[in-house]
Amino acid sequence: MVGRMCVAVLIVLLLVATAGADPNGAETLKENPELPVDFVWALICGFLVMFMQAGFAMLEAGFSRAKNVANVMMKNLMDFAVGSLAFFAVGFALMMGADWQGIAGTTGWFLAGESYDVSTIELWFFMLVFAATAATIVSGSIAERPKFSVYLVYSAVVSAVIYPIYGHWLWGGGWLSSSEFMVKLGGGYGALDFAGSGVVHALGGYIALAAVMLLGPRLGKYDSDGNPRAIPGHNLAFAVIGTFILWFGWFGFNAGSTLSAHELRVSIIASNTNLAAAAGAVTAMAITWLRNGKPDVGMTCNGAVAGLVAITAPCAWVQPWSSVVIGTIAGFIATYGYWWLEKRGLDDVVGAIPVHGFSGTWGLIALGIFADGSYGLYATESPLVTGLLYGNWGFFIVQLISAIVNFAWAFGTGFALFWILKKVIGIRVSPEEEMLGLDIAEHAAVAYPNFVCTETELPLAMKQGGGR
Amino acid sequence: MVGRMCVAVLIVLLLVATAGADPNGAETLKENPELPVDFVWALICGFLVMFMQAGFAMLEAGFSRAKNVANVMMKNLMDFAVGSLAFFAVGFALMMGADWQGIAGTTGWFLAGESYDVSTIELWFFMLVFAATAATIVSGSIAERPKFSVYLVYSAVVSAVIYPIYGHWLWGGGWLSSSEFMVKLGGGYGALDFAGSGVVHALGGYIALAAVMLLGPRLGKYDSDGNPRAIPGHNLAFAVIGTFILWFGWFGFNAGSTLSAHELRVSIIASNTNLAAAAGAVTAMAITWLRNGKPDVGMTCNGAVAGLVAITAPCAWVQPWSSVVIGTIAGFIATYGYWWLEKRGLDDVVGAIPVHGFSGTWGLIALGIFADGSYGLYATESPLVTGLLYGNWGFFIVQLISAIVNFAWAFGTGFALFWILKKVIGIRVSPEEEMLGLDIAEHAAVAYPNFVCTETELPLAMKQGGGR
Amino acid sequence: MVGRMCVAVLIVLLLVATAGADPNGAETLKENPELPVDFVWALICGFLVMFMQAGFAMLEAGFSRAKNVANVMMKNLMDFAVGSLAFFAVGFALMMGADWQGIAGTTGWFLAGESYDVSTIELWFFMLVFAATAATIVSGSIAERPKFSVYLVYSAVVSAVIYPIYGHWLWGGGWLSSSEFMVKLGGGYGALDFAGSGVVHALGGYIALAAVMLLGPRLGKYDSDGNPRAIPGHNLAFAVIGTFILWFGWFGFNAGSTLSAHELRVSIIASNTNLAAAAGAVTAMAITWLRNGKPDVGMTCNGAVAGLVAITAPCAWVQPWSSVVIGTIAGFIATYGYWWLEKRGLDDVVGAIPVHGFSGTWGLIALGIFADGSYGLYATESPLVTGLLYGNWGFFIVQLISAIVNFAWAFGTGFALFWILKKVIGIRVSPEEEMLGLDIAEHAAVAYPNFVCTETELPLAMKQGGGR
Structure with missing residues (x-):
């Protein structure tokens, strides 16, 4: 009976747009005639962020073997x-709904009632594509061995609960950004994260860490002595094109986060984004060149993405x-982080833990160091944000706290989720299925039926540097 | 003599921009200083729709065999x-030119004279990329067996005549949208199709139906008892990346169709577009999972695209x-429609008939059911559009009529065109050429000369579910 | 000691944003409330141009053999x-800094001091992605045989010096566009190049000509009698998708070059861009169809890109x-230019010399012929630009001079650079490395380790038309 009541209430709620909301747009435009250019900026940047899903899919597919590519694509x-x-249904309300105790939001379920409004739904769209980015980061680390059903459950839980609640703490008016203690310590503002080094990337990276620990390495990744062996990805062209797509979409990710074209700072945000990616790529290329004698393509891609992740906050x-x-x-x-994890038995197929986790944390801390006081809280007005290099110790400490909480929440909830799934339904396919490949095992498909594929021997006996 | 006269008139027309037109832009800006943001919105959304050509090409290539990929790419x-x-030259004038009897437009040939104008040409660009989408839908259904020359003739005719005339009836002030009978029946407005479920997608889908009927199935698609056999596409990664590109471009397709950033409803349009695609993908995945025991990658892609097609109107x-x-x-x-056609001997390689045809018709009808009265005719003002669920039976009937006319026009002209081509020059390559592959037969090319390809045996003897 | 002084000055300069600059954006907005839509237009078009890097990478990879794909990707x-x-660090200052003698700019090093400003950095971002396009054009011509280290040095020099100095002459207030002599001869304006047929494309094309001459052809490209042999690229699907991405990004390349959405001429610019690309593709397809009996996919792609290059000015x-x-x-x-070079022993793997060099020169000249007087100098006001067909002989001569200077500067500096590199460190890998493939030789990587690859024999003995 109660079930039917709930459904009835929901239908009435859904059918009727309540008074305060403006689904038409005329009222909103009248109140703020300047809005069209802000909607254009936020929506097009949101479209670019959505396209990053194709970038993550190509990067992960590129670093995976041919027998798992259809599964990689399907996950992404x-x-x-x-x-x-x-x-x-749930996530947006928890993240951006009316605040409860600084912990979570409480309004906007199913975008019904008050939320059926042009401005609220513009915010929904932008926040959705960020949630999707956080979710898809984990896919790359745990590639080539998880059950597809487990991955679907994980996707629902991270988008409905894990990401939104942490997101509320930073962007929804929650305690990390707005509690008295944090604001006072920061010198006028609590924890900040302009576009999500922590909220999106480190969150995804540390859930990935938990999942990789519980899943265990791929068959054949370590020899009998525990030394790591390279399992080359099937398509380096995909990996680089995926990196280009991420770099392209990331301009929307960072500069779009003003949600307003009236913040002309967007030009500096876009340029900073490009410079950090370029520096990350050149650095990773140089490190692998010096260490292995040849500039490593996969690691150079990871250097570029790590630069993008770090500059995001x-x-x-x-x-x-x-x-x-x-x-x-x-x-x-990105480079030393990958090798450090690999030596400790953690098989992170794409390197998402160092690239998104560690570099995301570095982004939060870098904000606490390099903020130069030329820009405010998503606005040109004061308070203007300064970091350690410009005399603001307090904010540096705030950012350290934020980074620790970020790790604790992400790793903690991630570990709990995958531990429960491991206990209840098992999170890994059988060894036979893993050897056969997840395309056949999970999807009765072959990604490249017309190409003669091989996996056992590399076509040319060669030592693969860089643990890629 | 007359020929030379026509050329002379054309040259004079082309050389001279007539009085009323504003190719410079200064006059147009003076009359409406708010236009820049609308131009930015319409043009960038138009660029996104153009990029969908790459999405359709990758989806079709992914579902085709390696020996036909260069041909698939060349067609797209x-x-x-x-x-x-x-x-x-012709299409825009027929579609958007000054109306003649509600049937066709009559001005704007070669964008000369009056049409050499910043606003007219902005409209031209947006309408062009929609015409291209309608044309390329057919390519996927008839893949792997048509003559390339026939496909070029078809492309010219559909873009010059078939699409523009039907487009005029809906978007050019023609009878379906503006005739007294239809407006009265609809309760203040005739047939509607916000971004082209019918004008673009069902039109393409039903031309494809006619072409597939006249072409016949691929060699080997049906066994001697007439049972369908799976012919797996050569690259599921391409198919999924193509789906991502379509999903990304579709935000421009739907939200751009306001042609104005001052319609803040664009945020709801973009979000509705995303939700329908997500629901279509999840549903198709679930159906194939339940029916075949494994979630089918190709069908899940088609579920997403079908959701995008259906929400477009x-x-x-x-x-x-x-x-x-x-x-x-x-x-x-998308799923049951494909299996229904396949059982009846209709070999639609990518499933465009159910995904664009049937789902496009469903989109027109869904508009007649779910329109909730919160938005008007591409504007915030009245009349506000309502459907069956909100009490407007008349408009529901109007949409049914529109769907029937849409099918009749598309299937009728499509059948006539391919029937004539079949009679005059033959529309299919020879069996030998089909077996050799269209890359070599039509283009003296091999798409992947460095990969050892196979087609006879799937590398791993396996039963391919889902009739893909 | 002096070294440390310089570093100290640089640090102080970097740390402190000087008075005149507006890194915050509030001042700039107050002075010009209309700017947000211009920033949105310039930045999003700049993002589209950046994405063309992925297009160039896929086009080059598609035309290269599988054993060199990772290297192609890494170069791009x-x-x-x-x-x-x-x-x-250097390039922007030389190109757009305060003019010195019409030769080069002198301010804006490291975007420090005065240049740490929202408008200056918006210009930086837009100019950067154009510099990157010029640099990457050369990569395609010299594919499959250069040392990776040489390519990095070339990339730095072209982006720091060669491109910026020529760019200053056209777009930075230098002598080609602004010297009295040229302005007088042109009838009110000096040399023009709206979006870079010369500044970007012909510059890249003629540096490529110099590099190809100094590198020599690939092993096996010419038989013992000096007749060219086709070396088919490994992936025609990549080549066509790369062409689509270029075509998509080029809308940003050309229409974005107004740097202002208030120039409503942008709609005509986008449409002209599309029409030229379409005409180039159809023409190249027809030429190869008539000449070789089959429409050639690779040449058709080059026809489209040549059309885009030519319309850019x-x-x-x-x-x-x-x-x-x-x-x-x-x-x-694009077609006859390629065959002409090939017969003269010049092995241009992707055809960049005719597509970007020769077609870029044609674009400069076409501007001097077809400019119809309906638009001014990046503005609607007079002087309005007219060409030969509309009575302005002087401007036609100006464009001829510009085209000659463009060739001399690009080919001259390109030849000098590669000649020095050849002498100092050698620009080509060893024959053994070239046969093994640059992926293994330069990056200890295999692009497709799971695909069985072959290079000696084409899977199907066939004659490859079109010299691709």
Whole structure:
């Protein structure tokens, strides 16, 4: 009976757009005639961020073997589809709804009632594509061995609960950004993260860390002595094109986060984003060249993405030269971070833990160092944000706290989720299925039926540097 | 003599921009200082729609065999190139020129004279990329067996005549949208189709139906008992990346159709578009999972595209929850529609008939059901559009009529065109050429000369579910 | 000691944003409230141009053999990364800084001091992605045999010096566009190049000519009698998708060059761009169909790109019909230009010399012929630009001079650079490395380790027309 009541209430709610909301747009435009250009900016940048799903899919497919490519593609397509529905039903309300105790939002379920409004739904769209990015990061680390059903459950939970709640703490008026303690300590503002080094990337990276620990490495990744062996991805062209698509979409990711074209700072945000990516790529290329004798293509891609991840938090508040510094350090993190994990038995197929986790944390901290006081809280007015290099110790501490909480929440909830799934339904396919490949095992498909494929021997006996 | 006269008149017309037109832009800006943001919105959305050509090409190539990929790519490149020139010369004038009897337009040939104007040509660009989409839909259904020359003729005719005339009836002030009878029946407005479920997608889908009937199935598609056999596409990664590109471009397709950034409804249009695609993908995945035991990658892609097609007509006039319903039903249409056709000997390689034809018709009808009265005729003012669920039976009937006319015009002209071509020059390559592959037969090319290809045996003897 | 002083000055300069600059954006907005839509237009078009890097990478990879694909991708990724840092440090200042003698700019090093400003950095971002395009053109011509280290040095020098200095002469207030002599001869304006047929494309094309001459042809490209042999690219699907991405990005390349959405001429620029590309593709397809009996896919792609290159200089100043003429002639140039070079022992793997060099020169000249007087100098006001067909002989001569200077500067500096590199470190890998493939030789990588690859014999003994 109660079930039917709920459905009835929901239908009435859905059918009727309530008074306060403006689904038509005329009222909203009358109140703010300047809005059209802000809608154009936020929506087109949101479209660019959505397109990053294709970039993540190509990067992961490029680093995976041919026998798992259809599965990789299906994971990246369905974490966006499932995530969209989960964020529509529950996630957005928890993240951006009316605040409860600084913990979570409480309004906007199913975008019904008050939320059936042109401005609210513009915000929904922009926040959705960020949620999807956080979700898809994990896919790359755990590639080639998880059950597809487990991945779907994970996608729903991360988009409905894990991401939105942490997102509320930073962007929804929650305690990390707005509690008295944090604001006071920061010197006028609490924890900040302009476009999501922590909220999106480190969150995804540390959930990936938990999942990789519980899943275990791929068959054949380590020899009998525990030494790592290279399992080359099937398509380096895909990996680089995926990196280009991410770099292209990331301009929307960072500069779009003003949600307003009236913040002309967007030009500096876009340029800082590019400089950090360039520095990360050049640094990773140089490190692998010096260490292995040849510039490694896969690691250079990861250097570029790590630069993009690291600049995401500070992009609006730092100068171009410091973006180069932030990207350079991210290049070190992407390479040495990967080798450090690999030596400890953690088989992260695409390197998402160092690239998104560690570099995301570095982004939060870099903001606390390099913010130069030329820009405010998503606005040109004061308070203007300064970091350690410009005399603001308090904000540096705030950012350290934010980074720790970010790790604790992401790793904690990620570990709990995958641990429960492991206990209840098992998270890994059988060894036979893993050897056969997830395309056949999980989808009765072959990604490249017309190409004669091989996996056992590399066509040319060669030592693959860089653990890629 | 007359020929030379025509050329002379044309040259004079082309050389001289007539008085009324504003090719410079200064006058147009003076009359409406708000236009720049509308031009930015319409043009960038138009660029996104153009990029969907790459999405259609990758989806079709992914579902075709390696020996036909260069031909698939060439068809998708040249239907846009040939279509651009045909729409420049004749198509735009027939579609958007000064109306004659509600049937066709009569001005704007070669964008000369009055049409050499910043606003007219902005409209031309936006309408061109829609025409190209309608044309390229057919390519996927008839893949792997048509003559390339026939495909070029088809591309010119559909972009010059078939699409523009039907487009005039809906978007050019023609009888379906503006005749007294239809407006009265609809309760203040005639047939509507916000971004082209019918004008673009069902039109393409039903021309494809006619072509597939006249072409016949591929060699080997049916066994001696007439049972369908799976012919797996050569590259599922291409198919999914193509789907991502379509999903990304479709935001421009639907939200751009306001042609104005001052319609803040664009945020709801973009979000409805995303929700319908997500629902279509999840539904198709679930159906194939339940029916075949494994979630089918190809069908899941088609479910997403069917959701996008179906929401294209109603996207501006419905609520988010109904977008989920519309997309869910499209997921059923994409899957069961494909199997229904396949059982009846219709070999639609990519499934464009159910995905664009049947789902396009469903989109027109869904508009007549779910329009909730919160938005008007491409404007915030009245009349506000309502459907069956909100009490407007008349408009529901209008949409049914529109759907029937849409099918009759598309299937009728499509059948006539391919029938004539079949009689005059033959529309299919020889069996030997089909077996050799169209890359070599039609282009003296091999798409992947460095990969050892196979077609007879699937590398791993396996039963391919889902009739893909 | 002096070294440390310089570093100290640089640090102070970087740390402190000087008085005149507006890194915040509030002042700039107050002075010009209309700017947001211009920033949106310039930045999003700049993002589209950046994405063309992926298009160039896929086109080059498609025309290269599988054993060199990782190297092709790495070149296209790193010329953008290295180019970004070089243009940040030196290039932008030389190109757009305060003019010295019409030769070069002198302010804006490292975007420090006065240049840490929202408008200056918006210009930086737009100019950067153009510099990157010029740099990456050379990569395609010299594919499959250069040392990767040489390519990095070339990338830095072209982005830091060669491109910026020539760019200053056209777009930075230098002598070609602004010297009294040229302005007087042109009838009110010096040399023009709306979006870079010469500044970007012909510059890249003629540096490529010099590099190809000094590198020599690939092993096996010519038989013992000096007759050219086809070396088919490994992936025609990549080549066509790359062409689609270029075509899509080129709308940003040309229409974005108004740097202002208030120039409503942008709609005509976008449409002219599309018509020229379509005409180039159709022409090249027809030429190869008539000459070889089959429409050649690779040449058709080059016809489209040649059309885009040729319309880039005149796009804002010509009518739609003349865009079709300009694109048609470019189609002839792309095909016959390629065969002409090939017969003379010049092995241009992707055909960049005819497509970007010769067609870029044709674009400069076409501007001097077809400019119809309906638009001014990046503005609607007078002087309005007219060409030969509309009575302005002087401007036609100016454009001829510009084309000659463009060739002399590009070929001269390109030849000097590669000649020095040849002498100092050698520009070509060893024959053994070339046969093994640059992926293994330069990057210890295999692009497709899971695909069984072959190179000696084409899978199907066939004659490859079109010298691709």
